[in-house]
Amino acid sequence: xxxxxxxxxxxxxxxxxxxxxxxxxLAANGTALFWQxxxxxNVFFTITGVAFAAFVxxxxxxWIRASRARVAIDERDHxxxxxxxxxxxxxxxxxxxATSLVLGLVYIEGKDSVMSPYFLMYVTLINIVVYxxxxxxxxxxAYRRH
Amino acid sequence: xxxxxxRALYSFVIGLVLTIALIAVFAAQGDITxxxxxxxxxxxxxxxxIGVPLIYLILVNLTLRxxxxxxxxxxxxxxxxxxxxxxxxxxTLVVWTIALTEVYQDQGQVPLTFLKxxxxxxxxxxxxxxxxxxxxxxxxxxxxx
Numbered sequence: 001x002x003x004x005x006x007x008x009x010x011x012x013x014x015x016x017x018x019x020x021x022x023x024x025x026l027a028a029n030g031t032a033l034f035w036q037x038x039x040x041x042n043v044f045f046t047i048t049g050v051a052f053a054a055f056v057x058x059x060x061x062x063w064i065r066a067s068r069a070r071v072a073i074d075e076r077d078h079x080x081x082x083x084x085x086x087x088x089x090x091x092x093x094x095x096x097x098a099t100s101l102v103l104g105l106v107y108i109e110g111k112d113s114v115m116s117p118y119f120l121m122y123v124t125l126i127n128i129v130v131y132x133x134x135x136x137x138x139x140x141x142a143y144r145r146h
Numbered sequence: 147x148x149x150x151x152x153r154a155l156y157s158f159v160i161g162l163v164l165t166i167a168l169i170a171v172f173a174a175q176g177d178i179t180x181x182x183x184x185x186x187x188x189x190x191x192x193x194x195x196i197g198v199p200l201i202y203l204i205l206v207n208l209t210l211r212x213x214x215x216x217x218x219x220x221x222x223x224x225x226x227x228x229x230x231x232x233x234x235x236x237x238t239l240v241v242w243t244i245a246l247t248e249v250y251q252d253q254g255q256v257p258l259t260f261l262k263x264x265x266x267x268x269x270x271x272x273x274x275x276x277x278x279x280x281x282x283x284x285x286x287x288x289x290x291x
Contacts, residue, residue: 082225089232093272096235100265107258112179114255117247123264124239131232 003066010058011136018051092131149215153205158277227279234275
């Protein structure tokens, strides 16, 4: 398996698990105002921190092994990586638009509507996670096709 | 100058001028919540929001539709520029998040207007960054081969 495929699998596992765990935690304990509860907020930060740490360790592990094995990246790998980036961008932007729309619909009450500052961080996180997931899924599909 | 490079440059310069004009209009208003009250401000914002991607689509996509003006190297550059585009989007979101969190820390609430402005600015910067990424790609290829 090539390093980019390993990274793609790592991304799918880390960020897929992150989203599933987050969904389970929020579905089991959450309310629409979960960011106001300290315990849930801490759980959210812990899950996010663990996911980022796992992502960094996975990337380092793959990178060190690829460097030691002196794996050469060919034209096909570059093409797949570039295409994956090109495809993931619009998907992440769509996720950003969808998140903004949902927040807008939930919190709009008039011209002076407000929301929690925490949501700004969630919007950024969603963009990053969706980008990495879309990139990884496309990479795996592309290698299977070629 | 390659056709795609020239069109990316036009798209970037026009987009940048429109963006600076929009920032100037907001600065002249002095209050971000004027976006909800002032229909003219909203119209200007929507015009730039539609204008910048539209100019990019017209200028750059026209080149993509002409196979004689577009080769494998151009395709590689345009695909590579997507990474710069995403980094610009993330950077924009991070700057908005830090700035608004700090400014509204005491109130604990951020006006919802900012959500629209965040999305608008992200879309505009994403388009500008794509054009900029294409220009950097050509510069890099001409420099390093």
